Every structure is written in structure tokens, then in C-alpha cells.
Amino acid sequence: MTALWDDILHNDQLIQYVAPIAVDAALLEGVLMRTKDDPNASDVVNYAPFTLLPSVVSSSLLEQAYSVQQDFNLLVDEVSQNTAFLESTLASTIKVDDFTAQLFKIYRQVLKEGVTQTVVLGINRSDYMFDQETNSTPALKQVEINTIAASFGGLTSRTTAVHRHVLNVLGKFTEASKLLTNNPSKGIAMGIAKAWELYGSDRAVVMFLVEETQRNIFDQRCVENELWKRNIRVIRRRFKDVFEKASLGNDKRLHIDGEEVAVVYYREGYVPKSYNKQNWEARLLLERSRAVKCPDIATQLAGTKKVQQELSQPGTLEKLLPNKPEAVARIRATFTGLYSLEMDEEGDKMVAMAIADPERFVLKPQREGGGNNLYGGELKQVLEKIKDSPERTSYILMDKIRPLPALNYLLRAHSPLKISECVSELGIFGVYVRQGKDLIMNKHAGHLLRTKAVEHADGGVAAGVAVLDTPYVI
Ligand code: ADP
Ligand code: MG
Ligand code: MG
Structure with missing residues (x-):
């Protein structure tokens, strides 16, 4: 177990003193979420859950995760363009899984009609854990890659400052100064802005497609506000709004409430409960349109667990990324x-x-x-x-994947302060833009560290299990 903060973690008095300071810092920095009781109002909000202390991450593993991100961007982009691969990989799955089948039906329908979207925007997050047998060196192993609604790029951009302040208050000035700056919301916004620009209509807007229940709105606002800074207008709409008010005009241009939409950025639409009959119709309309969908339906399918499994089969990566043996090796090294x-x-x-x-x-x-x-x-x-x-x-x-646990305090509103054995999951944000056959942008855009108590097998901040963290790189 890593013992970096042991002097602090076992000093109850110090913890009692610093925890409320940490919470105030989170509120000041805007590490916020709406409440469960009032998920669509901002007049009462609370801090998003986070660790009291940053968690140790090995610099070589962090570097490895960053250095494979552009490869993963390329891979997802290739899979999304490979109809034969998607068809064969998902053939059995769509016979038994209704949700994937529905997505696939839209995919086929759009292909049949002819894809009008010429600009592709991918925003993904590749997630890893550090697999480790006792006394051996840890290895970076991919948990999954999220190709739709990859979230927390906004709030994590503000979490570093919270942990820096906590370390300062604890007298750990040198350690505080070593925390890496990290701003995924900026990189994500740059991708959206590039796609908007390539769409080529000054007056068109970016539409965030959002859920009925919008607890995580502040995370989204971080990206949205970056776009406004660039004089790009942003609107927020739900599937319901699209169903009721959106239409396709000339050349399948997407219109809603008198605005033309250049980019649709989905922060919704990845679980069955997002859809009723009308919402499926809305999704189909969006996919048929010329607007840049982030992601388009093919890229969403490229992020399924079944595709992830197929990618690990011998020879598959080589077929999808021919003449890129180094990228293939970097990607394969992260597979379990x-x-x-x-x-x-x-x-x-x-x-x-x-x-x-x-x-x-x-x-x-x-x-x-x-x-x-x-x-x-x-x-x-x-x-x-x-x-x-x-x-x-x-x-x-x-x-x-079996990471070694480390001790930390997980700060969550209305929960008692208690020390927990924790494991972390590192995510790297990837952003790419393609116009026709030309890859215009392919970048990594920062990281997200999430930490959970070991008694939870599954994860997720939105699911109420994991909390936001900052890597302390050694
Ligand atoms: P989702 O798309 O629902 O986030 P994930 O594949 O990320 O699905 O799994 C959810 C959580 O389950 C992860 O955040 C992680 O905590 C845990 N998990 C997933 N795969 C593994 C694995 N192979 N080994 C250990 N834990 C895992
Ligand atoms: Mg996940
Ligand atoms: Mg996922």
C-alpha cells in the first residue's frame, strides 16, 4: 500500500480540520453538481464528490496512457468507417440485445440513405486501471473506451486547484507545486470549435443534447463556456425538443427553433432509458442530418464492449491499422x-x-x-x-484488473468522514476531427482520475460510486 500521505491520513484531528477546508475549496473552484433532490435547479447545489488527497500515479504509466491516446483515436475512427467489421462483430449481439440492435438499425438506415455529414468529430475517453500483483511493477490495463458522452472533463479541470490548496494547507508546498495542470474542457471545446468551423456556417449553433435530469450540468457548462469565449453560440436541447421542433432543410441541414445546428454534442443517448419511441425518432433525425454528430452512430457502436473484445483478437488490430505496427503494439500492450x-x-x-x-x-x-x-x-x-x-x-x-489499494478519504455531501481503502481509474481524453479523408486534428486533451472504495466492484462518479481525484505523479 502506498504510504505517501500516511502521516496525514492517520492524524484524525488534522483530517477533521482540513476536510471542511477542502470542501470549501471545491465549492470555490466550481467542482459542483446539482442535488439528487433537485436535479434540474441550480439554486441549491453541492460539491461533486472528491478525494481529500491526490492519489499516487506512476509517471511512466501516465506517460504510457498519454502516448497511446492518438493511436486509440485513429483506431476508433477506423472502426467507425468499417461497415464490414461492425456488421460481423455485432452480428450475434444485435440478435439478442435490443438496445444495440436499435442503434444498429439507425446505423444501417443512415448508410442506406447515404451519409450527408462530411466532418467527423470524436471525443472519447480511454479508461485504465493499474494492474498489480503484490511486489511486482504495475501495468496499465484498459478498462474500456467511451466514445459517447465521455464526461467529467470539465469538473476535473477544476479539481487540481482544490488538491493543490489542500496540500498547501497541510504544509506540503513542494508536493502541491508538482500537481500537473489539466484542462480537458479546453481541448474538448477546441475539437468542437474546429468541427463547427469546418461545417462552414457562421450563424450555425452547437447543440448540446442533454438529459431530462441534468445533475452534471456544471461539467457541461465548462465546455460550453469555452465555446462562448470563442464566439460560438451553444444551445441545450433534449431528445423531446428535437422530436417536437427539429426538422431537416436543404441538403439535410438540421434546424431547431429557427437556428441551424452545425454540431450535435451528445451528453445523452447512451443508455436504453434515454429512449422512448419518440426519442428514437429524434435520434434518427439527428443521424440523418448533415450536422456533425459527436459521436455519429457508427462511432457510438465502435465504443461497445463487444467491439472492444473483438479488437483484442489476434490479427484484428493489424487489419484495422495496416502499416502501423508501432501503434498496434502500443494499443495491444494496454489490453487485458x-x-x-x-x-x-x-x-x-x-x-x-x-x-x-x-x-x-x-x-x-x-x-x-x-x-x-x-x-x-x-x-x-x-x-x-x-x-x-x-x-x-x-x-x-x-x-x-487488480490494482493495489491505497488509503484516502472520499468526501461526499451528507456522508460521514471515514478512511477507505481505495483504487483509482485513470482516463485520458482524446479528440479528433476528420473532414472527408483528411484527419485535421488528433490529440489527447488531458486526464481524469477517479477513485472508489475497494468494496465497490463497479465504478462511475455519476453512478455514485467513484469520486474525482488528481494524480500525484511520482
Ligand atoms: P461503463 O461503460 O459502465 O463505465 P466499465 O467497463 O467502465 O463500464 O465498467 C464499470 C466499472 O467497473 C469500471 O469503472 C471499473 O471500476 C469496473 N471494471 C470494469 N472492468 C473491469 C475489469 N476488467 N477489472 C476490474 N474492474 C473493472
Ligand atoms: Mg467506464
Ligand atoms: Mg463506458
Whole structure:
């Protein structure tokens, strides 16, 4: 267990003193969320949950994560353009998983009609944990890549200042000065701005497609306000608004409330509960339009767990990124074991293995947002039930990544202050823009560190498990 802050962590009096100071710093810096009770009002807000102290991250692993991000951007972009690959990879999944099937139906429909969107904007976040057997060196292992609504780039841009202040108050001035600056919201906004510019209509707006329940609005405002700074107008609309008021004009230009929309930035639409019949129609309308969708439907599909699993199969990366052996090697180095549960011998073997040793694996459905994966006893139970049914192909199986825990305090409104054994997950934001065949931008745009108590198998800040953190790089 890393002992960097041990003198502080075990000093109860000091913790009692510094925790409220940390909370005030978070409020001052704007590390904010709306409340559960009043998720659509900003007149009562609270701080977003965060760690009292920054967590130790090895500099070589952070560098490795940054250095593979442009490769992942390229890979996602390639997958999104490879219809044959998406068709074959998702063929079994869409027979049994209604949500992925619906997305796929829209994908096919848009392809059939002809894609009118000429500019592509990708904003993703590749997430990792540090896999470590006791006494060995940790390894960077990818948990997943999020190609839609990758969030917390805004709030994390403000979290560093909070931890810097906390360390200063604790007399750790040198340590405080070493915290890396980090501003994903700026990089994300730069990508959106570039796509908006390439769309080529000065008067057109950027539309944030947002949820009915908007607790995480401040995270989104960080990106939005960066756009306003560049004199780009932003509107916020829900699927419901699109269904009621949006239309396609000349050349399938997207209009709503008298505005032409250049870019649709989805912060919604990645879970089944976002959709009713009308919202599916709204999604289809957006996808048919000329507006730059971030992501387009193909790129959303490229982010499914099934695609992630297929990418780990021998030879797949080489086919998708021919003549890029170095990129392939960098990407592959971050993969842990991923297994298909197709209705074949290999699938049978893996099902049996997982039932025999459920603690070794994570069972993942095609879902996002945290809280959907199955572990341990539950994994075993579900697999025993569906082992002979094609339903099993709606899941993939993954080796469990095992990071070494470290102690920290997780600060969460209305929760008692208590020390926890924690593990962290590092995300790197990637941004790319393509016009036709030309890649105009391909960048990493900063990081997000999220930390959770070890008793939670699953993660997610929005899911109420993980909290915002800052890497302390050594
Ligand atoms: P989602 O799209 O719902 O965020 P993830 O693949 O990120 O799905 O899984 C959710 C959480 O489950 C992660 O944040 C992580 O805490 C945990 N998790 C996922 N995969 C693994 C794994 N292979 N090993 C250990 N923990 C995992
Ligand atoms: Mg995800
Ligand atoms: Mg995740």
C-alpha cells in the first residue's frame, strides 16, 4: 500500500480540520453538481464528490496512457468507417440485445440513405486501471473506451486547484507545486470549435443534447463556456425538443427553433432509458442530418464492449491499422484478457471457466454509465442461467484488473468522514476531427482520475460510486 500521505491520513484531528477546508475549496473552484433532490435547479447545489488527497500515479504509466491516446483515436475512427467489421462483430449481439440492435438499425438506415455529414468529430475517453500483483511493477490495463458522452472533463479541470490548496494547507508546498495542470474542457471545446468551423456556417449553433435530469450540468457548462469565449453560440436541447421542433432543410441541414445546428454534442443517448419511441425518432433525425454528430452512430457502436473484445483478437488490430505496427503494439500492450461468449466451442470453454472461477473475471453487457457489470457470485449465477442460450452473446467476459489499494478519504455531501481503502481509474481524453479523408486534428486533451472504495466492484462518479481525484505523479 502506498504510504505517501500516511502521516496525514492517520492524524484524525488534522483530517477533521482540513476536510471542511477542502470542501470549501471545491465549492470555490466550481467542482459542483446539482442535488439528487433537485436535479434540474441550480439554486441549491453541492460539491461533486472528491478525494481529500491526490492519489499516487506512476509517471511512466501516465506517460504510457498519454502516448497511446492518438493511436486509440485513429483506431476508433477506423472502426467507425468499417461497415464490414461492425456488421460481423455485432452480428450475434444485435440478435439478442435490443438496445444495440436499435442503434444498429439507425446505423444501417443512415448508410442506406447515404451519409450527408462530411466532418467527423470524436471525443472519447480511454479508461485504465493499474494492474498489480503484490511486489511486482504495475501495468496499465484498459478498462474500456467511451466514445459517447465521455464526461467529467470539465469538473476535473477544476479539481487540481482544490488538491493543490489542500496540500498547501497541510504544509506540503513542494508536493502541491508538482500537481500537473489539466484542462480537458479546453481541448474538448477546441475539437468542437474546429468541427463547427469546418461545417462552414457562421450563424450555425452547437447543440448540446442533454438529459431530462441534468445533475452534471456544471461539467457541461465548462465546455460550453469555452465555446462562448470563442464566439460560438451553444444551445441545450433534449431528445423531446428535437422530436417536437427539429426538422431537416436543404441538403439535410438540421434546424431547431429557427437556428441551424452545425454540431450535435451528445451528453445523452447512451443508455436504453434515454429512449422512448419518440426519442428514437429524434435520434434518427439527428443521424440523418448533415450536422456533425459527436459521436455519429457508427462511432457510438465502435465504443461497445463487444467491439472492444473483438479488437483484442489476434490479427484484428493489424487489419484495422495496416502499416502501423508501432501503434498496434502500443494499443495491444494496454489490453487485458477479453473473451467472446459466442455460441461456439471457444465460447463454451470460457463460460465453463468463468463459472468455475468467477473471481477471475468481469461479465459485461453492452451498457454504459456504471453499475451494469457482474462480478463473483452474481456473474456465476447469471452465466449458469444463460450458458446454453444465445443470450450469452449479449455479454463479453474480461479478466479482472487488480490494482493495489491505497488509503484516502472520499468526501461526499451528507456522508460521514471515514478512511477507505481505495483504487483509482485513470482516463485520458482524446479528440479528433476528420473532414472527408483528411484527419485535421488528433490529440489527447488531458486526464481524469477517479477513485472508489475497494468494496465497490463497479465504478462511475455519476453512478455514485467513484469520486474525482488528481494524480500525484511520482
Ligand atoms: P461503463 O461503460 O459502465 O463505465 P466499465 O467497463 O467502465 O463500464 O465498467 C464499470 C466499472 O467497473 C469500471 O469503472 C471499473 O471500476 C469496473 N471494471 C470494469 N472492468 C473491469 C475489469 N476488467 N477489472 C476490474 N474492474 C473493472
Ligand atoms: Mg463506458
Ligand atoms: Mg467506464
